Amino acid sequence: MLQTVFSPRNNGDLFADMRRMQSAMNQLFEGTRTAGQSATFPPVNFWASQDSIVMTTELPGLTEQDIELTVKDTMLQLRGTYPEPENGDDITWHRHERVDGTFLRTVELPFRVNPDHIDARFENGVLTVDMQRPEGDKPKRIAIKSA
Amino acid sequence: MAQELTTQAARDMAAANGDANRRAMAFTPAVDIFENDKATVILADMPGVAADDVDVTLERQVLTLRGKVTPDAPQGYRQLSAEYQVGDYIRVFTLSDDIDQAKIKAAFKNGVLRLELPRSPKAQPRKISVKSA
Structure with missing residues (x-):
């Protein structure tokens, strides 16, 4: 066959x-894809608890002002521009491995988040975004009565 | 000029050496190296490392860049997905003679280490005479 x-x-x-x-x-x-570079940039890690979710991503060389973060319903969008590498007539490059340019990434979250309770921190090149599930969306525990 | 000393078979990762109980892997940080008229500049990406945990050593001609990562996993959470790994950084270069080792400047900002290696004014081209056998 x-x-x-x-x-x-x-x-x-x-x-x-x-x-x-x-x-x-x-x-x-x-x-x-070009070797060594993934099609989705930047790579993100997710952590979850019952009612909140934490996203981390590594963006070394950027500052808080270079990163734009927007959240709508379950969509998180991350946009940023790396500073131009140093240039000039007297510069001779030997190695250029670090990332530059602009990136845009949209990530779908496992649940809707409350846009008013998002805590985003940027420290040592790592962005940490802490998002909460809206109060009304939290799963409710229902007490089961015996007959 | 700075020349890389170790070549890893795996491009992005090197096995952690030393400390057996540190389970974290050691990564090779991405670097930019360029030269201007005064100095050689090395930029190395070490996200997740605090400025105090960056260690730059120069022994003879060997320049070692190390960064120790503080694990960033939030307490009470379980990992949902991981697209990148977290670990310490290490990379080794050999420097040429004409660097003024006393005037090396290092700065760490936003997860990037910037090293400025000024050229020594004394550096003179040396002539090596070749004897015939």
Whole structure:
């Protein structure tokens, strides 16, 4: 029998085929990135507790003024511009590994956050954003009565 | 001019040496190196390191840049996703003779170390005579 990606005898999981195709597509486009640099910049880490979420990202060389952070519903947007590298006629470059230019990244949060209770700090090149779930959206514990 | 001393097989990571109980990995910080008419400047990205935890040592011709990261995981939270790893930084360069080692300046701001290595005024081109065998 001809082997195809969409094998009909595949335990009946339609979505497995879709996932496989998606990962095949991702691999296909992987090569278009420049080596050593990921397509999504800056990389972010997330921490979560019951009612809040913390995002951290490393942006060395920027200042608080260079970073623009906006949050709407579950979308967080991070925008920034790195300062121009030093230039001049007398400068000879030997190595240029550090990032420069402009970036824009949109991240989807696992839940809606209260835009009035966002605490963003920038320290030693690391941005930490602390976001709270709005009061009305918090899961409520319901007491179960016995009959 | 500064010449890199160690070449890592893995581009971004070096195994942490020393301290076995520090589980954090050691990273090679990205650097910019350029030269102007007075000095060689090295910029190294070390996000997450406090200014006091940056350690620059110069022994003979070997310049070592180290940064110790304070773990930034918030208390009482569980990690949801990680796109980057956190760890200490280390990178080693050899410097050429013509650097005035007494006048090296170091500054640390926003996670970036800036080292200025002024050229020594005394640095004279040396002539080496080659003897025939």
